[in-house]
Amino acid sequence: MIQKLPRYYRDSPQVTELERVLDIQAQGLRSAVTDTLAQLFVDSATWGLDLWEQWTGLPTDHSRPYAYRRSRVTSKLRGQGSTTLAMIRDVAESFANGEVEIEERTAEYTIVIRFVSELGVPPNISDLMDAVNEIKPAHLAVRYEYRFRTWGQVAGLTWGQVGQYTWGEIREEELSGTDRTL
Known part of the structure; x- marks a missing residue:
């Protein structure tokens, strides 16, 4: 905003400080409006x-x-x-x-x-x-x-391919580093 003022105001330390403070307040208001609008929608609500x-x-x-x-x-x-x-x-x-x-x-x-x-x-x-x-x-x-993944679905894999996983992980999760997607 200060760039839009006449030169004699831009050179004033008091006006420069006032503009700086007003800019901080305006940013705070924009942030508050954005946060309040986010509360109107379930997918973005936090305190709302x-x-x-x-x-x-x-x-x-x-x-x-x-x-x-x-x-x-x-x-x-x-x-x-x-x-x-x-x-x-x-x-x-x-x-x-x-x-x-x-x-x-x-x-x-x-x-x-x-x-x-x-x-x-x-x-x-x-x-x-x-x-x-x-x-x-x-x-x-x-x-x-x-x-769930069954024993039949992992039967073709070697112990080296699945050895670092627990049975719970093998049963329920995607295995990375294996040749097959289970």
Whole structure:
């Protein structure tokens, strides 16, 4: 801003200091506006998550990471309205961070939620179960199916290729440095 002032103001130490302080204040205001706008969206909210949780009726737990709290709010927002298989899939995917398939077994009064893009059990499966139980019709049971790597899938690898991994890692994670993607 000081460059837009007449020369006699630009040479004044008092005006230069005033402009410097005003610039700091303007930057602080821009930052505050940007941060406040971020709270209006669940995916970017931080301190505003308390308000989102209050609005959706969820308990606030500051010990949990933002990603966890955001996924719960998003799940709750997606779970409003009439329950459909697509809604259950959306809720499950918001927790699982991957793709799921939903299968309705009408004769058995069961919904099967199958995790297809990630190996192992999602880390927040109990929260997912709570969210699904809250939106599903009461007369339906829910079954969860997970993918794991089997011995048959690693049978062709040598001990040198998999020796540095635990069985849990081999069963649930991508193996780096091997000739095959499992």
